[in-house]
Structures are given as structure tokens and as C-alpha cells.
Amino acid sequence: MEPIIIARNLKKTYRMGNTKIHALAGVDIDVMPGEVCAILGTSGSGKSTLLSLLAGLEHPTAGKIFIRKKPTYKMNESELVDFRLKHIGFVFQSFNLMPTMTAAENVALPLMFRGVPRAVRMKAANRLLVEMGLGKHLKNMPNQLSGGQQQRVSIARAIIAKPEIIFADEPTGNLDSVTAEQIMEIMCGQVRKRGATLLFVTHDPTKAEYADQVIHIIDGKVAKRERHGPAAGKTAQAESETQGEET
């Protein structure tokens, strides 16, 4: 099996006046299909920059990126928009829900962009939100939901169109510790159930325990790479233990 995400000698330099900031200084990444991968590092280490480059939201200063074997670093903006729409889902620290839409309408949005008729997409959104424990909140506006509920809505929005890859930037950064654990369980559980690939950024080593692969970033470089193999993360272990009990 080939990696679904490959980065080679990835560099990003920002200019602030006369000063150059080497946010990424030559990073190599390989993420296998179906893997849950954590990018772990302290504030300013370059995690968000890395995610942003991998997701094609910014162009690298140097280096190569291949997603699903496609050289995304060579794509122009409209090709990237199309590529993200078809293959990638996003989860953000600050949820980024549309404030004027209900929870279900927010979840249905990626299907609208794909031309799915309203009745079909709303049915799919409602079903997914019910599965994620939000059946009583389908018609709530985002400001009528707690942080954890909003993040569940945003996870549902990220996965509804069945993208192969989900990128999450500090998905539990705005949540209390108990809610954060629940969100990690739900996000990793949903991703594993669908066989999708998840790459998430965190500064918290306890969140990185949910991953099969942990890439430690220090000062824009990979300091350490831990790979436990497929199904080694926290949710995968929990799931296999549960399955063991059932059979």
C-alpha cells in the first residue's frame, strides 16, 4: 500500500519586513490510507503551517506534496479548490459553522456544493447528526449549541461527503478536558468506521495517543516519528476490545 499523503523536504519561509521566519525547514511526511496521524508540537513549532500546506491552503516555499498520488504543490487555486471539495474534509479549532444556518443545514453544506438536492442532503445530514447524538438539536443555530455540540456538527460536516482525508487543526483547543476526550473519541471513531485518513494537529500529548502515527515537530523540523502500525491508537484499541467482547 502506498501513502495517501506524501511530503518531501517541505519548507515554508515567511517574510516579516527584513526578517525571514523559517516556519518549516525541510519536513518529510508519509501517511498511509486509513491512518490516524497526529502532528504534535508546542506553540510556534510549525504545526498549523504544515497542515495548511498539506491541505493546499498555502503554497510551500520549497518541497513536494502528493495527495492521492497527485502533485498538489503544482496545482493552481481553482484546481486546489476542486481537489479539496472532492477529497478533503476540515475540522477547525473554532468550529467555523455558518451562524445563520441550522446545525443540519451546516452539515448538509458540502453536499450542496456537490449538487445534491436539498431533500436528499437534509435527510443525510439529519441521519448523521442523530448518529452523533445531536438528534434533539437538528434545527438549533450554532449559537444555541455548546462548544462540544458545535464541534460534533463540524465533524459531521467534515465527513458527510465521504472525503478520503480529514484535516483537523487543534480540534479540541476550545473545549474543556472532558468534552475534548469525547470529541476525540467521536472524531477518530467516525473516521476509522469510514476507513478515512485523519491528520490532526495538537499541542497535547494525551490527544496524540489517539493516533497510529505521531509526528513530533520542533522548530519547523520533524524531531521524532512514532508509528504504532494500523489500529494502534486509543480509539482503535477501544473498538477492538469492544468487538472482542461482542464476539
Ligand SMILES: Nc1ncnc2c1ncn2[C@@H]1O[C@H](COP(=O)(O)OP(=O)(O)OP(=O)(O)O)[C@@H](O)[C@H]1O
Ligand atoms: N502568515 C505568517 N506570517 C509570518 N509568520 C508566520 C505566519 N504564519 C506563521 N508564522 C510563523 O511561523 C511559525 C510557525 O507558526 P505556526 O502557526 O505554524 O505554529 P503552530 O505550531 O501551529 O503554533 P500554534 O500552536 O501557536 O498555532 C511561527 O514563528 C509563526 O509566528
